[in-house]
Amino acid sequence: GAVVSQHPSRVICKSGTSVKIECRSLDFQATTMFWYRQFPKQSLMLMATSNEGSKATYEQGVEKDKFLINHASLTLSTLTVTSAHPEDSSFYICSARLDTNTEAFFGQGTRLTVV
Amino acid sequence: KQEVTQIPAALSVPEGENLVLNCSFTDSAIYNLQWFRQDPGKGLTSLLLIQSSQREQTSGRLNASLDKSSGRSTLYIAASQPGDSATYLCAVTGNQFYFGTGTSLTVIP
Numbered sequence: 177g178a179v180v181s182q183h184p185s186r187v188i189c190k191s192g193t194s195v196k197i198e199c200r201s202l203d204f205q206a207t208t209m210f211w212y213r214q215f216p217k218q219s220l221m222l223m224a225t226s227n228e229g230s231k232a233t234y235e236q237g238v239e240k241d242k243f244l245i246n247h248a249s250l251t252l253s254t255l256t257v258t259s260a261h262p263e264d265s266s267f268y269i270c271s272a273r274l275d276t277n278t279e280a281f282f283g284q285g286t287r288l289t290v291v
Numbered sequence: 292k293q294e295v296t297q298i299p300a301a302l303s304v305p306e307g308e309n310l311v312l313n314c315s316f317t318d319s320a321i322y323n324l325q326w327f328r329q330d331p332g333k334g335l336t337s338l339l340l341i342q343s344s345q346r347e348q349t350s351g352r353l354n355a356s357l358d359k360s361s362g363r364s365t366l367y368i369a370a371s372q373p374g375d376s377a378t379y380l381c382a383v384t385g386n387q388f389y390f391g392t393g394t395s396l397t398v399i400p
Contacts, residue, residue: 219393225387277323277342282334282335285333
């Protein structure tokens with residue numbers, strides 16, 4: 177299947193700093209990319225949907241100024257956690273798909289720890 | 292809003308058994324349904340994708356069925372192996388993905 181690469185896989189940062197997570201579709205052009213957050217032993221919670229070249233659509237309760245999403249090209253989307261706090265510590269996963277009727281592929285996730 | 296439920300939440304079976312995981316959803320207006328596997332601390336691996344016009348898909352020991360009218364899908368795993376131990380997630384898709392709560396499977400050697 178297609179490959180979605182997410183980087184970094186783990187990151188530890190100090191409270192108040194910003195962290196950028198990259199999501200790349202390596203062998204296809206992703207019209208849409210999704211960003212999820214997952215708490216321990218829970219399912220994935222959709223944070224936002226991003227379409228190439230347009231602003232991301234955020235789910236209710238997700239602060240767009242805190243979680244900045246950029247989808248500058250058909251193969252790259254980034255999530256920046258700004259002014260991170262310990263409560264932002266979580267597992268973040270991205271996914272990408274060509275269009276609504278095609279299979280979605282997921283990155284390997286990023287474990288963010290804010291100390 | 293679409294709600295997706297998976298039953299059971301956890302399942303433990305001896306190696307070699309066949310098993311069925313269940314997924315139900317409230318809104319039948321979906322594009323497709325996808326089954327995923329997630330190992331601890333890892334991302335998701337796509338297992339099977341069933342288009343809304345299809346009734347089932349098979350891959351190796353896995354068979355997934357879809358009944359849109361009743362809002363149900365099942366994932367059948369034949370001859371389970373310890374390597375099948377993981378969390379299995381179903382997701383119904385339209386413009387967004389709606390994930391189920393997951394079934395944690397343990398296959399005991």
